[in-house]
Amino acid sequence: MKPVLSVRGLDKRFGAVVAADALTLDIPVGQKVSLIGANGAGKTTFVNMVTGYLAPDKGSIALDGLDIGGRSPRNVAKLGISRSFQIPQLFIELTAAENLTVAISGAGTRALSFQSPAGAQERHDKAVELLRRFGLADLADRPISELAGGVRKLIDISMALVRRPKLLLLDEPTSGVSAEEKFATMDRVIHAVAPDASTVVFVEHDMEIVNRYADRVVAFYQGRILADGEPAHVLKDKEVRRYVTGGTQ
Amino acid sequence: MNKGMHPLVMIGLVGAVTLFGRLLPTWTLSLATIAAANALISLGIVVLARTGNISFGQGLFYAAGGYGVALIANGWGLTDAVAQVIIGAVCGGVLGLVIGPLIARYSGIFFGMLTLALSMVFYGALVKSTALGGSDGFNVGRPTLFGIGFSDPREADFMLYAVSVITTGLAGIAATILFRSEFGLASLAVRENNLRVEYLGLSANRIISLNFVIAAIFAGASGAFALMAQRHIDPQFAYWTTSGEFVFVAVLAGNQSVAAVFVASMALELVRSFSNLYLPNTWQLVLGVFLLGVILFLPRGIGSLWVRDRRRKSTPATASEGTTKKEVVL
Secondary structure (H helix, E strand, O other), rough: OOOOEEEEEEEEEEEEEEEEEEEEEEEEEEEEEEEEEEOOHHHHHHHHHHHOOOOEEEEEEEEEEEEEOOHHHHHHHHHOOEEEEOOOOOOOOOOOHHHHHHHHHHHHHHHOOOOEEOOOOOHHHHHHHHHHOOOOOHOOOOOOHHHHHHHHHHHHHHHHHHOOOOOOEEOOOOOOOOOOHHHHHHHHHHHHHHHOOOOOOEEOOOHHHHHHHHHHEEEEEOOOEEEEEEEHOOOHHHHHHHHHHHOOO | OOOOOHHHHHHHHHHHHHHHHHHHOHHHHHHHHHHHHHHHHHHHHHHHHHOOOOOOOOHHHHHHHHHOOOHOOOOOOOHHHHHHHHHHHHHHHHHHHHHHHHHHOOOHHHHHHHHHHHHHHHHHHHHHOOOHOOHOOOOOOOEEEEEEEEOOHHHHHHHHHHHHHHHHOOOOOHHHHHHEEOOOHHHHHHHHHHHHHHOOOHHHHHHHHHHHHHHHHHHHHHHHHHHHHOOEEHHHHHHHHHHHHHHHHHHHOOOOOOOHHHHHHHHHHHHHHHHHHHHHOOOOHHHHHHHHHHHHHOOOHHHHOOEEEEOHHHHOOOOOOOHHHHHOOO
């Protein structure tokens, strides 16, 4: 299957710390890939390099065959990669709908209007529609500062969806969500992103979530890929159990 | 989203305030002219502050507008008040276009200090420039309006009052439309989280630069008004205390209401005039106490008196509002 993302020989060091060591990875269209690994294994560094926040020391990153290495997050977003964050990156003083409205404006093809009201009906309706997918339509007019962490996380994801990305990267979508609610939250996320993003990469620490929702698992350890394959195989891998999951599977 | 007042109603209000000048005593007219001119530049600071950046050097554009108009008035004999305002705005705007993109990559205290440094460099150059009158500056003639000269001081004052109120009023209407616009919302987003703005495909630097240019245009036009009111210009226009005064008005006003900028500017002029009259040696102290009072009791500025804080307007999210408890407390 044709890869939407193709990474070759990606290196990244922070002083003596090796965050990425010759990472090579293809992600085909339509796959749901989970990145697992202990803290500091290089998962978020990988996401940051793919989205343009960090420039790799060496190696190439291609989206649909186009080299995107060294491009800014803005350019990478325009080319079709969106992301959500481990700690939701929202506009705290704005309402949920306004947050989505900014995302909708950013996804537009024309320059920002100086006179068209931000809350124009078309934009507002689209914002509410996206929130509705996540079950948050009733909170559209609430400032983010009033909302709980889990709700913020979902809004963060909904903003990443606005561009209908070719590749959606979710950094720990269920972190901070209670054990009883994690499956419900992930069900909602997977269901909500399906119409706009078929290829999803998510960083996850919870192996039950990984097992249930990923088509493929990539295990990171000290900046390297320790194992790559179907969840059933990767999660049973001896080295993965030793260095990543600690024998939880 | 708050729809606010319709622009046509605002135009009507500007017209009413202009006509109200006919009833005001002469000394109030000049006070209101200065207040309107100061409000214009402070409005620019508020526009810029919505991106999270404060300029401590708006005196640079204020002086650029003033000197540009003064040189053209003396060199080419252009005395029309409206033309002078336009020239002042263009001078400020062109300078803003040059500086804005360079300075937009900085933020917070670095941004503020850079603007201050640039204004002081300009001040130093003006003081040393003998061609521009050095530290003494130079004089310009009385302004006209559409070819009409005003020999009666009362009529001249009213003309200046009317032009400044109408210009500042129109700028206020434009700023109101801007604040409600797609661009205005994106500017607030830059203030909140410029990294996320970039991840959404927008350029935070471009948004800051454009707001910077708008602020510079307002400052240049304000400089033209100050020149017309004083008929004299000197390097003091670019001095840091001059810039500080405009920031003072912006802080008093807060960034929630355009009208608050005008109220704050007028309040400052009134406090300054009366404290200068009754407490000539300690008027700065009175101003300081006034600012402290506003910060203590109205931390979001004078505008918060009539613009309610959205965070207080609504009650916390509860389970009974069409969403399950699970959805709210996730």
